[in-house]
Amino acid sequence: MSRLILLNQALRLHDNPLLWYGSDPGKPVDNLRQVAVVCLDKAAFFAKQYGIARASLLRLQQHLQLIADTKQALARLNIGLITLFGEPLAEISKLARRLNASEIIAATPTGYRKQQIIEALSRQYRVATLDINSLLGSELLAPSLETLPDSFSAFRKQREPLLQVASAVAEYKPQPEQHWLTPGESDKLTENFSQLAAFSQQVDQPGSNEQLALERLDNYIWRQQAISHYKSSRNELNGNYYASKFSAPLATGCLSVRFCWQQILKYEQQVEANDSTYWLKFELLWREFFRWQFRKYGNAWFSRQAIKGPLDFSTPVLSGRQKQQFNNWCAGVTGVPFIDANMLLLNKTGLMSNRGRQNVASFLIHDLGIDWRLGAAYFEQRLLDYDVASNWGNWAYIAGSGNSSERQFNVIKQALSYDKNGDFVRAMLPELTAQGSLVHQPSPDITIPDHWQSWLAKLTNKPA
Template sequence: MAAQIGKRPAATSRQSRRLIDPSGAVMSRYLLFCNDLLRLDDNPLLSLPRDSDAALAVCILPQRQFSPNRASRRRRQLQLGLFREFQQRLAVLDIPLLLRAGDPAVILPQLLQQYQLERVVAAEPTAPEEYRWTSGLNWQWLDANSLLADELRPDLNTLPRSFTAFRQQREPELRVLAPQQAQPSILALNKILSVAGAIALSDLPQPEPDQPIAEALAQQLPEHFAQWQQHSEPAVLARFTQYLQQHLSHYKLSRNALIGADFASFLSVPLSRGTLSARRAWQLIREHEQEYGQNESSYWLRFELLWREYFRHLQRKHPLVFFRHGGLGLHQVPGTAGEAGEALLRWQQGRTGLPFIDANMQLLAQTGWMSNRGRQNVASYLMFQLGCDWRHGAAWFEQQLLDYDVASNWGNWAYIAGALYSAPRSFNALKQAVEYDSAARFTTLLLGPPETGNHRHQPYEQPDWPAPQAWQWQQYLQQLKAE
């Protein structure tokens, strides 16, 4: 039975490979596919088997999705590191975790047959190609990475067209399932080992040389980059708890910053990699509000989690629309379908001539990260000013971003392009630079001097500026002068 996107039928019927344990109880035999659930907390896969059941856990590095043209070396290293860290944490609890690299559509059925397992149990994905991994297999989805799971999930047939409508529909009586604690009774399920014998614990690629953050950036902002590199479950929970106590109160004001140690929650990587659940993040925010009171900042952080949720369900409703230039076909989309060329290369390398854009793109190349404000501006610039197909930008973000998430990344690009329900959104990058980097600290950090005033954003205003204005600046200059 082929997997149907957005639907959650019961596991497909097949002849059961059930065993009877010595007590006479029927044993179920699961293959737990843990790729997006690299955590012990709120991991329903670990809570599924009963004491009489047997389970084998596996993580697979998909060769296609993590090929060099789709994932940077830095992103591959992050995924490999989190797999191995999760394997070590499970080993302490006597849970074996098999690590493999290859095509999940090939490896999963091989494991089912080799170890006489009944079905695959996995976190429900959003991407069409991930649904295909289990096509034809006996499988069970658990929507473990969404806020609105099980009976709370929206009906895709009546999913609102806009985020605002989605938020207004869900917020008044929004309920989120309580996160699950790992149950000690199921944390010793290693019966497959005794049945099947020794298992090679890893055939993952050998670690690649580290891709260091640019030395100048690391030296000037050591606390900032230290935060970015803490993505394992214990580090994430500790840091987020500290963030709520010390920095949540200014999130509404600081969230549009471009760089720094505590201006954002930095939850995007752990949420995308599955080292933290959205439900746990939501619960921690609500507990903080109950103790210290709700304010605009705490509400706005939950608001961002709802945006993520909206894109997850929207992609399940329109699985292929996120990858079409025209999307739903409701609006005129900027740029030319398939258009790339030299303009795209300059954008990728941070050589467009517009300092604010170039600084953000060079930050992405050097760190695998970019602020939300930066992402909106570079996306708008690529499609509206350079005339490129927005999908090239989404694909570049997929390759570079450490927090790459299929629905959030492609959904946000399609949203700005007007490929979904809303009209296209264009940003004036010069105006944004003056507003959000008024002292040119961010731009100067990435591009170097000049450091005075807005000359970093508009260097042609200097008396001795030797070169003509870049053609890309003209539209922004006209808009600034008109305001």
């Protein structure tokens, strides 16, 4: 008999209670064979939604590297990792039958599809889920979904005073009472995965490797102490230390959010506690908020009016002109330099600042009048930090279909506030040579929204 330890969203050795499962000192030894498994969901990486591919090659490569590196790290502990590829329910069930599994242990899911898979597995096997990627993941802290507030402020006011995040567990070391399937035994059970070899390529990003993720955290918090100026730099558009860049490793699960939180507390105790250290925790609470909102509303988040209207999963409809505008937006050739520079950054690196994301989303939804779900689907494809709740939740938020009334940004005003001299735009679009903020002048071919006019008058070629 065996126990499958499903390491999806949990490919790490630090703070990983899934690996420690079955080693509780108080519990009798059960002699189940522990089997580490990860399943790459074919649909999540190879299917399309609204005609848009679900994942870029870069995002797939990031994930494949994370799996390969974790496999190596586990092999050093003489633990095998079975790598599955295909439809998760079918693949995991097949493996469970083959290994005569009596139970499956997994991270508590957030998104609807993963919830459905775990529910379906629960109908066939004893399944235990541990909420290892949430700050409020312990039984004592978990909010009730019935009384979960739908506004972030109310959520923060309710949960922040209670926030005693559970301690991260120690880095995993095999325990004598755990009997793991070895690397040699596991490799024999890996069938479909080899067909992905053609896509593998080294991607040195914090989301692609636990070690890189922990190095990023160490650099950002301890070596550079960039956390001390987070609040004043977080709205910048590009660069290495303006913000934490924890999002990709948090999204792929190779960095523990509880570990991050505790490192911030430690910094506050040992170095300084200021507005910036508080603000980084505040932003992590936004992540938390969307996670619980997704658990509360399930697939309503993919409906046209998300949690605000009747369920409508019909495909977004675009006029011929809007189709062209959407394609231009994706390619970063709208003719609005501030939008294009941000989209080119996304297309090139798989990341974009929070300020950039808010602006390109607002532009697509409110200035071009395009269904927000198309923007969310394109972000899903490109973002290396793609996280179902943070992505679809933020898009719905800006559209006014989520946890706020609609948020419209004035792109020219924003460009003048956050790229005063146009340096970011010129770096991304070197063909634009206008001096100072004049570089933000939109192309003459586009229709200028009325609300931009007074801000366009403020563009000047003088450096600020």
